[in-house]
Amino acid sequence: MIRRPNQNRTIILLVAPACVFVLVFFVLPLIFLLSQSVLPEEGGFTLTGYRDFFESRVSRIVYLRTLKLGVIVTVICVVIGYPAAFVLARMPARRRSFLMSLVILPLMTNAVARTFAWLIILGKRGMINQTLLSLDLIENPVRFMFSETAIVLGLAQLFLPLMVLPLVSALENIPEDVLEAARNLGANRLTTFVRIVVPLSSDGLVLGATLVFTGSVTAFVTPAILGGPRLLLMSTLLRQKVVTLFDLHAAAVVAVVMILTTLAVNLLLRVFRVQQS
Amino acid sequence: MPYLEIQDLTVSYEKNKPTLKRFSLNVEQGELVSLLGPSGCGKTTTLRSVAGFIQPDSGQIVINERDYTRLPPNQRDIGLVFQSYALFPHLTVFNNVAFGLRMRRIPKDELHSRVANALKMVGLEAFADRRPSQLSGGQQQRVALARATVIEPQVLLLDEPLSNLDAGLRVEMRQEIRRAQQQLGITTLYVTHDQVEAMSISDRVVVMNQGEIEQIGRPESIFAAPETAFVAGFMGFDNHFSATVESAQDDKITVKWGGAPITLRWQSKFGSPTAGARAEIFFRADNASLSAGSEAGGLAGSVILHTFHGNEVQYLVETAVGEFSITQDSDSERFENGAAVKVQARTQKWIAIIE
Amino acid sequence: MVSRWMYISLVILYGFLLGPFVIIFMAGFGANANLAFPPQGFTLDWFANVFETAQFIDSFWISLQLGLSSTIVSLIMGMPVAYALVRYQFSASGMVETIFSAPILVPGLVIGFAMLNFFVLLGDMSVLTGLFIGHTAILFPYSVRVISASLRNLDPYVEDAAVSLGANRLRGFLLVVLPNMQAGIAAAFVLGFITSFNNVPVSLFLSGPGVTTLPVSMLSYLEYYFDPTIAAVSTLLVIFTVVLVQAAERLLGLSQFV
Numbered sequence: 001m002i003r004r005p006n007q008n009r010t011i012i013l014l015v016a017p018a019c020v021f022v023l024v025f026f027v028l029p030l031i032f033l034l035s036q037s038v039l040p041e042e043g044g045f046t047l048t049g050y051r052d053f054f055e056s057r058v059s060r061i062v063y064l065r066t067l068k069l070g071v072i073v074t075v076i077c078v079v080i081g082y083p084a085a086f087v088l089a090r091m092p093a094r095r096r097s098f099l100m101s102l103v104i105l106p107l108m109t110n111a112v113a114r115t116f117a118w119l120i121i122l123g124k125r126g127m128i129n130q131t132l133l134s135l136d137l138i139e140n141p142v143r144f145m146f147s148e149t150a151i152v153l154g155l156a157q158l159f160l161p162l163m164v165l166p167l168v169s170a171l172e173n174i175p176e177d178v179l180e181a182a183r184n185l186g187a188n189r190l191t192t193f194v195r196i197v198v199p200l201s202s203d204g205l206v207l208g209a210t211l212v213f214t215g216s217v218t219a220f221v222t223p224a225i226l227g228g229p230r231l232l233l234m235s236t237l238l239r240q241k242v243v244t245l246f247d248l249h250a251a252a253v254v255a256v257v258m259i260l261t262t263l264a265v266n267l268l269l270r271v272f273r274v275q276q277s
Numbered sequence: 278m279p280y281l282e283i284q285d286l287t288v289s290y291e292k293n294k295p296t297l298k299r300f301s302l303n304v305e306q307g308e309l310v311s312l313l314g315p316s317g318c319g320k321t322t323t324l325r326s327v328a329g330f331i332q333p334d335s336g337q338i339v340i341n342e343r344d345y346t347r348l349p350p351n352q353r354d355i356g357l358v359f360q361s362y363a364l365f366p367h368l369t370v371f372n373n374v375a376f377g378l379r380m381r382r383i384p385k386d387e388l389h390s391r392v393a394n395a396l397k398m399v400g401l402e403a404f405a406d407r408r409p410s411q412l413s414g415g416q417q418q419r420v421a422l423a424r425a426t427v428i429e430p431q432v433l434l435l436d437e438p439l440s441n442l443d444a445g446l447r448v449e450m451r452q453e454i455r456r457a458q459q460q461l462g463i464t465t466l467y468v469t470h471d472q473v474e475a476m477s478i479s480d481r482v483v484v485m486n487q488g489e490i491e492q493i494g495r496p497e498s499i500f501a502a503p504e505t506a507f508v509a510g511f512m513g514f515d516n517h518f519s520a521t522v523e524s525a526q527d528d529k530i531t532v533k534w535g536g537a538p539i540t541l542r543w544q545s546k547f548g549s550p551t552a553g554a555r556a557e558i559f560f561r562a563d564n565a566s567l568s569a570g571s572e573a574g575g576l577a578g579s580v581i582l583h584t585f586h587g588n589e590v591q592y593l594v595e596t597a598v599g600e601f602s603i604t605q606d607s608d609s610e611r612f613e614n615g616a617a618v619k620v621q622a623r624t625q626k627w628i629a630i631i632e
Numbered sequence: 633m634v635s636r637w638m639y640i641s642l643v644i645l646y647g648f649l650l651g652p653f654v655i656i657f658m659a660g661f662g663a664n665a666n667l668a669f670p671p672q673g674f675t676l677d678w679f680a681n682v683f684e685t686a687q688f689i690d691s692f693w694i695s696l697q698l699g700l701s702s703t704i705v706s707l708i709m710g711m712p713v714a715y716a717l718v719r720y721q722f723s724a725s726g727m728v729e730t731i732f733s734a735p736i737l738v739p740g741l742v743i744g745f746a747m748l749n750f751f752v753l754l755g756d757m758s759v760l761t762g763l764f765i766g767h768t769a770i771l772f773p774y775s776v777r778v779i780s781a782s783l784r785n786l787d788p789y790v791e792d793a794a795v796s797l798g799a800n801r802l803r804g805f806l807l808v809v810l811p812n813m814q815a816g817i818a819a820a821f822v823l824g825f826i827t828s829f830n831n832v833p834v835s836l837f838l839s840g841p842g843v844t845t846l847p848v849s850m851l852s853y854l855e856y857y858f859d860p861t862i863a864a865v866s867t868l869l870v871i872f873t874v875v876l877v878q879a880a881e882r883l884l885g886l887s888q889f890v
Contacts, residue, residue: 011722014712018772021709022731026769029750030738036749080648083641099642101877106649108873110830112850113866117652120659120863125668127655157648164645189635218739220833221847225854235741235833242745242837252749255742266737328796350795351804357796363789367811376807380798428797 030259037252049253059237063257066234069148070217073155074163077212078205080156081163085204086197088164089171100168107161111221118154118226119145146228154222159215163208170204171197203276210269214262234258278342279303280464281327281432286336288322296322298488299336304432304466309458311467313475313511314485320468323485324434327466329353340431351380356425356463360437362417364409370396370420371405377428395427398457415446422454426461433458433465439474451478472512476500484508504544506557506630514559514628518598522554522631530629532556535576539624545631560627562604567592569610570617580616594620653870660863667860678864688865690842691849694760695829698845702767703775703824707817709768710775715805717776718783736773740833743770748837759840766834771824778823782816783809815883822880826873 037049053059088096088103106114121127122144129141144150174197182192198205220235227236234254241251281304289295297319304310312320325331327338329350338345345353356377365373374395378388396402399419409417418438425433438454439447455478458465469475475482476496484491484499484507492504503509510517520532530550531538541558543550550556568575578596589604590611601620612618655669660678662671682688713732717725735743747766751757786809794804835845844852846869850862 007720007722011716011720014716015728018709018713019728019731022734022769022772025747025765026735026743027731029743029746032750032754033742033746080641080644083638084645087638087642099646102646103649105874105877106653108826108830108877109653109866109870110847110850111832112847112854112862113656113869114652116854116862116866117655119858120655120667120669121652123667123669125666127669130669157652160645160649214739218741218833220741220836221851224851235739238741238745239836242748248749248753251745255739255745258739258742262737262739328792330792330795349800350792351798351800353796355796357793359789359793361787361789363787363793365790365793365808365812366786367808376794376799377797380803424793424797 033252033255036249037256040249049249050257052250053253053257059254062232062234062237065148065232066217067261069152069155069233070213072152073159073216074209074213076152076156077160077163078209081160081167081208082205085164085167085171089168089174090176096168096172100165103161103164106157111158111219112225114158115154115222115225118150118157122150122153122226145226146231148231150226151223151231151233154226155216155219158219158222159212162211162215166204166207166211167201168204170201170207174200203273206269206272210265214265217261218258234261280306280308280341281466282337282339283323283327284337284339286323286326286338287334288319288326288331289334295334296488297326297333300488300490302483302490302493304464306464307459307462308480309455309465309467309478310481310483311469311475311479312483312485313469313472314491315470315511317487318485319488320470320485321436322488324436324466324468327432328355328357328434354428354431356428356430356433358418358421358425358433358435358438360440362409362421362441364417364420364424366409369406369408370401370412373409373420374424374427377424381428391427395423398426398460399423399453414442415450418442418450419453422457426457426463429461431464433463435465435467437468437470439469439471447474454478484511501626502542502544502628503559504546504630506559506632509557509559509628509630513561515562516560516565516599516601516603518558518601520556520558520598520629522550522552522556522629524552525550525554530556530631532558532629534622535574535619537574539622539627541624541627541629543629543631547631550629550631554631556629556631558627558629560622560624562591562602563589564623564626565601565603566621566623567594567603567605567610567612567618568621569612570619572619575619575621578618578620580612580614580618582614583612592618594618596620656863656866656870659860660867662860665859667858667863671860678860679868681861682864682868685853685861687844687849687853688846691844691846694763694843695846698763698767699825699828702764702771702828703821705764706768706771706775706824707779707820710772710820711779711817713772714776714779714783715809718780719788732772732776734773735770740770740831741836744834744837747834752838759838759843762838763835763843763845766838767828767831770831770834771828774824774827775820778820779813779816782813782819785816786812818883819880822876826876 038045038047040046040049088099091099119126123129124141124143124145128144132138133141178196179192182196187195218235220239223233223236227233232240234257238251238254238258241247241254283300283302286297286300287295288297300319300323302310312323314320322331326333329345329348333346365376368376371392374392375388378391383391393402396405399422401416401419401423404412404416409420412420421438435454439450442450451474467478479496481493482496482499483493486507492499492508499508500512503512503514523531523533523538528542529540530543531540543556570577576596576598578594580592581595581600582593584591585607588607590607592603592605592612594601594603603620658671659667661674661676663673663675664671713728717729743766747762751762751765752759790808791804794808795801799807830847831845832847832851835848839845839848850865854862
């Protein structure tokens, strides 16, 4: 780090424009949102919005469902992503970089396009139903759409790269020597994996899990397409409150609960990181 | 009139913890002075203050009778060679060297001939079109030197320029830098933490410690007669013990060595010593010899460890006044670990420092 | 450590990640209108339909303009921030970093809703301006992070070298720092553009009459029609993205910044 004269003035000049932008155009609307959730149109400060939210059976179910599906999606991503990331991390660099670009590619395509594929797979006359019908395993098409399973599949596909990327970068930092040392000291493959690889990659695992979980509980497109108007998650509930019911006060409450949920998860991540170091 | 004057320079990064404390130094025209000291001693801070990258709290920097203290770094006529070389990665060798001349709006013809001359001086004419990443460390170092000197600066500053090179190349580059400096007659400040490098390249050496000057002098005098314990330690006086002054004359003092008196040269920053004062005695590993424990004279001790180094053998000897490291010609009598020995003082090159 | 059976995990991973794309491609060229599987016959009608649907063409242009403008603005404003964070040590740096990572922490849908409330409903701002502000804000974290990474790869002393040779700070930045950051800037640009171009949640509430982004208009098309036109749009988008990303990867090694 270099120290230079007139530091403070320079730093302020460099940072101020963007800071002002973010504060005025990003932080201020959020503060307004927060105030909207506790100041109803009738006036006065009240927390009834939050009470109503947690007392209402519907919104409680939606909230818990959102969290539940978030956990399931995260677990699926770990189960699929971890072994794959391990294989990727141990590959020669050139082949790995090609395969990694294939992991990044879906991330660069919009969620509507990626979710649309599930309509073709899960639809009434979709791939799975047609296959089952042609095998005579079922007589009438099964309804896969608008189910929790459909949402989970869509979200897992959407967020799997966010699990694989941090895992690969954590795993590729484990030197081969360390694994050989463990084997040399008498550990078998499984023990080496559990006692050496997993602890050394826990950073990437926790980061990936945070990204997948927060992504899943706030995603909009997937539950909108695959969940339909009946099977709501927090995000689709928020849209319903705004667009269908035009209840901005209740919508603000939903929005604040969503922010607090993601902040809490990210705070947990930070605590974990502090403990690690 | 000195060419470069640094007067009472004080720099602090944190309040009340000055990195550099009232540092003063005069450098004559064409002289090469090195700043020598461990990391954190303030040598790089001094250099960066002269270059203008650090604004001192107080003090003055005068070059060729012009006050430089408040001048922005880009308006100072100073060539700077960085430890990392700091070559511009996107520019060819030619354009790296030409950069300073372009900033000075030197006409094209003159620019070309000056860059060509500078590259010739460092032997890189054939590499003008290469990028820095295509050069070896030594070649990058040469480009950095050419880039800093082609602008014909009033003062040349070198910040640990050889620390990224391997040992053999370091000696070669040292000589090359010295040759170029003398050829150009350029006033130079050279920062290093390597005492051999400082002594071999400099007209004068400034030994620094904790933001202050410990000693300034010609390499020979600093090597032979350090004025402080710090300088003695830094100059390779490996052995040290404390003693009480028995008697003092003008330039000699007498202390006890194994019961018998020995007479030593002394150095002090705080006036003449008197009998009963405390003296710190320093000597190098090759300024004492070992004899069998049965012999008369010397200080009794026993060998803790001996290691063979080819031409010489190094002994670690434990005595009543401390552990000493002593090297002996490998042809001389050898002693095993545990052997009783006498340490015989060769006091001509010993030094007593009174603090 | 890697045993043969572990390669199965790669098959599962890539099957799951890329399988849906294969299905979209197939559906886009299939002749049956009801999305039944497997598609029968071959037709380019759905692609023709994409170009005949004004909704898609208009929203494509909006998305393109929005992506370009918000990416450029976030880069121009984010670059000095990255520079300050990487090159200077200052007490508020932690706070500045938090401010510029905040837009990632807040759910996009909430950002869009907050902006709708504050700017459009309360402040009577045009929807398009709201979209521009929202997209610029969510791109800051990417521009600051990618530019920071690219700055960290450059020896900080090259700027001092330029200054010691007579350039002032600004000139030193333009002549020495900027040329060496080309790859990072281009990577940040591609990443930012794609992020904006694909965004649904922030844009969802900030749509008005005639002002919709492409992904949002794809979503609303899905609510009325259930035919392979979306598959055709998606196919075109995938090709567009692959070309863009592969070009960036080949030229700049994009993945090192993601």
